[in-house]
Amino acid sequence: MSAPLLEVSNLQAAYGEATAIWDVSFRVDRSELVAILGANGAGKTTTLRTVQGVLPQRAGKVVFDSLDIAGLPANRVVEAGITLVPEGRGLFSRMSIEENLELGAFTKRARRNLGKNREFVFQLFPVLKERRKQKAGVLSGGEQQMLAVGRGLMSEPRLLMLDEPSLGLAPMMVVKVFQTLGELKKEGLTILLVEQNVEASLEIADRAYLLENGRTILEGTADEFRGNPTIKESYLGL
Amino acid sequence: MKVANIAHGDFVTIGAYASYWLFVLSGVNPILSLLFTIPFGFALGAASYLTLVRRVVDSPELMPLFMTFGLSTLISSLLLYLYSPTQRGVPISFAPLDGLGVILPGGVAIAATYAVVAAVALRLFLQKTFLGKAIRAVMENRASATLMGINPGRVGLISFGIGISIATSVGSMIVLLQSFTPLMGGDFTLLSFVIVVLGGLGSPIGALVGGVVLGVVENIASLWLNAAVTPAIGFVVLVIVLIVRPYGLMGSK
Ligand SMILES: Nc1ncnc2c1ncn2[C@@H]1O[C@H](COP(=O)(O)OP(=O)(O)O)[C@@H](O)[C@H]1O
Numbered sequence: 266m267s268a269p270l271l272e273v274s275n276l277q278a279a280y281g282e283a284t285a286i287w288d289v290s291f292r293v294d295r296s297e298l299v300a301i302l303g304a305n306g307a308g309k310t311t312t313l314r315t316v317q318g319v320l321p322q323r324a325g326k327v328v329f330d331s332l333d334i335a336g337l338p339a340n341r342v343v344e345a346g347i348t349l350v351p352e353g354r355g356l357f358s359r360m361s362i363e364e365n366l367e368l369g370a371f372t373k374r375a376r377r378n379l380g381k382n383r384e385f386v387f388q389l390f391p392v393l394k395e396r397r398k399q400k401a402g403v404l405s406g407g408e409q410q411m412l413a414v415g416r417g418l419m420s421e422p423r424l425l426m427l428d429e430p431s432l433g434l435a436p437m438m439v440v441k442v443f444q445t446l447g448e449l450k451k452e453g454l455t456i457l458l459v460e461q462n463v464e465a466s467l468e469i470a471d472r473a474y475l476l477e478n479g480r481t482i483l484e485g486t487a488d489e490f491r492g493n494p495t496i497k498e499s500y501l502g503l
Numbered sequence: 504m505k506v507a508n509i510a511h512g513d514f515v516t517i518g519a520y521a522s523y524w525l526f527v528l529s530g531v532n533p534i535l536s537l538l539f540t541i542p543f544g545f546a547l548g549a550a551s552y553l554t555l556v557r558r559v560v561d562s563p564e565l566m567p568l569f570m571t572f573g574l575s576t577l578i579s580s581l582l583l584y585l586y587s588p589t590q591r592g593v594p595i596s597f598a599p600l601d602g603l604g605v606i607l608p609g610g611v612a613i614a615a616t617y618a619v620v621a622a623v624a625l626r627l628f629l630q631k632t633f634l635g636k637a638i639r640a641v642m643e644n645r646a647s648a649t650l651m652g653i654n655p656g657r658v659g660l661i662s663f664g665i666g667i668s669i670a671t672s673v674g675s676m677i678v679l680l681q682s683f684t685p686l687m688g689g690d691f692t693l694l695s696f697v698i699v700v701l702g703g704l705g706s707p708i709g710a711l712v713g714g715v716v717l718g719v720v721e722n723i724a725s726l727w728l729n730a731a732v733t734p735a736i737g738f739v740v741l742v743i744v745l746i747v748r749p750y751g752l753m754g755s756k
């Protein structure tokens with residue numbers, strides 16, 4: 266068994282004085298799809314932002330591919346191979362779809378394979394190819410999410426982190442997003458998914474963690490999660 | 504990252520003095536002195552960014568205004584101290600351009616050409632190059648740009664350097680058009696704000712169009728109006744344009 270691709274131990278982070286996550290620990294193995302689940306305000310977004318280096322961590326360890334990345338600024342973490350598709354997508358809405366994708370490939374490593382990766386993204390989301398010259402701001406919510414995922418893939422991440430990619434989308438688009446993530450996983454991409462859509466997440470995930478009040482309180486395989494009484498009752502509405 | 508630079512016009516003045524001394528001391532043609540004022544401006548801009556601007560890019564908008572106001576005062580006072588308030592000019596003239604029934608003074612033709620070349624080059628840089636796109640990305644959404652692996656500090660340094668190098672190089676062109684003093688920077692800053700907002704923020708071609716529109720309107724108005732009120736014309740035009748097109752002539756949301 267090789268070392269996990271990402272190992273987070275006892276992570277703690279705060280916004281100013283207000284502690285947002287107290288004790289978050291999890292790991293993601295290579296080619297795994299791991300879901301972090303939890304209610305609104307549990308600390309999921311904060312966890313991803315801290316791993317990415319957007320938010321400074323107050324305590325704990327973040328080891329990526331045996332490299333201690335705690336304290337690295339976000340742009341360096343991208344270079345190391347972790348890419349975050351943020352909550353709310355964070356597109357450059359005044360720039361074209363094509364330019365958004367190019368910016369996704371900003372790092373030296375990704376820029377070399379820009380053409381090849383763009384073709385891959387266009388195959389995954391043909392609508393982006395059709396509308397490549399249009400401004401990102403004119404896309405529908407679902408198309409914007411495709412662009413956000415596509416832009417994330419352009420960076421050739423070794424770990425792709427997604428923060429609530431299905432939030433606010435029409436039901437058909439939700440299905441499409443989860444389908445796409447399932448396909449990417451099959452291609453061997455390692456994915457860390459944060460979601461409130463527990464049911465759909467557990468369908469594509471290998472393993473999952475449950476976050477509550479800034480702490481990881483449960484860990485298990487997707488099957489174990491589906492069978493867990495607490496999860497059933499509080500998150501699956503069964 | 505949006506820094507309105509009150510000291511912009513004072514960097515124009517610095518460029519004018521640089522070209523003036525290059526001419527007086529070693530006979531360098533002001534056009535040729537662009538080869539100095541462009542990189543010199545970049546270095547000045549980068550140095551100002553590292554020492555000063557960097558500290559306020561994340562602060563509320565008032566902070567950059569105060570800080571660049573201080574920088575403006577510092578530069579004009581320093582020039583005043585070094586070179587006295589004496590009005591200076593570069594005694595050089597170029598053959599006028601005669602065509603289409605219009606006679607254009609040579610200096611004006613050269614300066615106008617430089618303005619067009621600079622605006623087009625800047626636009627191409629911002630639209631076509633990776634670095635230019637990164638600059639636009641940081642301007643639109645600094646947090647997202649960071650998630651692309653862009654180092655916003657480095658982008659800020661380069662953009663400020665480019666902005667100042669344009670200002671100082673414009674100084675080299677100003678000496679072809681008029682005499683100058685250490686205190687002329689403020690007028691240019693004011694004028695440039697009107698022009699940039701008129702043309703549309705963030706659009707080099709818009710700035711060019713804004714400048715031409717302002718120049719034409721001011722000159723036509725001066726046929727009827729007292730010269731004392733001409734400077735106010737710009738603001739009247741600005742208000743009218745912004746009512747009709749809130750993002751300026753060439754700007755977009
Ligand atoms: N920008 C912020 N400033 C202060 N507190 C915040 C900020 N963002 C989130 N929080 C707080 O941190 C906690 C975790 O939030 P978050 O990570 O966004 O949760 P989730 O993504 O699971 O909904 C919440 O209590 C929230 O109120």
Ligand SMILES: [Mg+2]
Binds near residue numbers: 309310311352429
């Ligand atoms: Mg969240």
